[in-house]
Amino acid sequence: MRIDFWKMHGIGNDFIMLDDRDKTIAGYIDYSDLAVRLCHRRFGIGADGIILARHSDTHDIRFIIINSDGSEPEMCGNGMRCFAKYLYENNILVKDEIKVQTLAGTVVPRIEKKQSGQVVSVCVDMGVPRLVPQQIPFVHDRDMALGVPIETAQGTMLVSCVSMGNPHAVIFVNDLSLVDIETIGPMVENHPRFPEKTNVEFIEVVSDRQLKMRVWERGAGITLACGTGACAAVTAAHLTGRAGRQVRVNLDGGDLDISWNESSGHIFKTGPAQTVFKGTFDI
Numbered sequence: 001m002r003i004d005f006w007k008m009h010g011i012g013n014d015f016i017m018l019d020d021r022d023k024t025i026a027g028y029i030d031y032s033d034l035a036v037r038l039c040h041r042r043f044g045i046g047a048d049g050i051i052l053a054r055h056s057d058t059h060d061i062r063f064i065i066i067n068s069d070g071s072e073p074e075m076c077g078n079g080m081r082c083f084a085k086y087l088y089e090n091n092i093l094v095k096d097e098i099k100v101q102t103l104a105g106t107v108v109p110r111i112e113k114k115q116s117g118q119v120v121s122v123c124v125d126m127g128v129p130r131l132v133p134q135q136i137p138f139v140h141d142r143d144m145a146l147g148v149p150i151e152t153a154q155g156t157m158l159v160s161c162v163s164m165g166n167p168h169a170v171i172f173v174n175d176l177s178l179v180d181i182e183t184i185g186p187m188v189e190n191h192p193r194f195p196e197k198t199n200v201e202f203i204e205v206v207s208d209r210q211l212k213m214r215v216w217e218r219g220a221g222i223t224l225a226c227g228t229g230a231c232a233a234v235t236a237a238h239l240t241g242r243a244g245r246q247v248r249v250n251l252d253g254g255d256l257d258i259s260w261n262e263s264s265g266h267i268f269k270t271g272p273a274q275t276v277f278k279g280t281f282d283i
C-alpha cells in the first residue's frame with residue numbers, strides 16, 4: 001500500500017509526517033517498526049522520528065510521536081510545530097489554533113502565517129512543567145530535583161530534572177565546547193535513577209535572557225534541537241537563579257524563544273517549522 005508523507009524539520013530536528021487519522025497505517029504495520037525502518041539515515045528516508053495524526057474523540061486531533069529507535073515518548077516540541085504546519089497546509093485542520101491530544105496532556109499550537117497561507121512559525125502552549133521527582137520520573141527523596149549529584153563512569157553530574165510530559169536532565173556547564181556529549185549523554189540517559197530513561201540537555205548560560213544548549217535525546221541520540229528540552233532548560237535555569245522567564249535558547253539547528261508565564265505557569269515555545277520535501281513509500 002502506498003503512503004504519502006511530508007519530510008519536515010523544526011530547526012534541524014527532523015520528522016516524517018503521516019496522516020493516519022483512519023488508522024490505515026496502524027492496520028498494516030506497528031508504528032515502532034515503521035519508525036526504525038523510515039528513520040534510518042541510509043536505508044530509509046532519514047529522520048529523528050515519525051509523527052502521526054490520529055483522530056481524537058476529545059480534542060481537535062491526536063499527536064503520536066515515535067523516536068528513531070522505535071520508542072514512543074509523550075511529547076515533542078519541535079515536532080509539534082511541524083505538526084501544526086502540516087495539518088494547516090495539508091487542509092487537514094485549517095485553524096490557526098488547535099487543541100492537540102498527546103500522552104503529555106493537552107498541547108495548544110498557534111500558527112503564524114503569511115498572507116499566502118504559508119505557516120512560517122508556530123507558538124506552542126506546552127503546558128506546565130512538572131518538577132516533582134515522581135512525575136519526571138527521577139528517584140529522589142525531595143519534592144524537587146535541582147542540582148542533584150548522580151554518579152556516572154565519567155564522574156559526578158549535577159542534574160536538574162524537569163518533565164514536559166517527557167523527562168529531562170538539565171546539566172549546566174561553563175563551556176559547551178568541552179562537553180563529550182557522545183560519552184556522557186547515554187550514561188545519563190540510561191542512569192538507573194531515571195526509570196523511564198531521560199533526555200539530557202547541556203546548558204551554557206550566556207545571560208539571564210540567553211542560553212546555549214546541546215542535547216542528547218532519549219531514543220534518538222544527538223539531535224540539532226529539542227523543543228521540550230529547551231523548555232526544561234529554561235525552567236531549570238529560572239528556578240536556579242540563572243535566567244529570567246523570557247529566554248532565547250541557541251541550539252545547534254537554530255533558536256527557540258521560550259516564555260514561562262508566571263500567572264498561568266504555562267510555558268510557551270515559539271519557533272519555525274519547515275517542509276523539506278514530500279513523497280510516498282510502500283508498506
Ligand SMILES: N[C@H](CCC[C@H](N)C(=O)O)C(=O)O
Pocket residue numbers: 013067072073074075076077078079166167199217218219220223225226227228229
Ligand atoms: N526524544 C524525546 C522525544 C522528542 C523530543 C524532542 N525532539 C523535542 O523537540 O521535544 C523523548 O524520548 O522524550
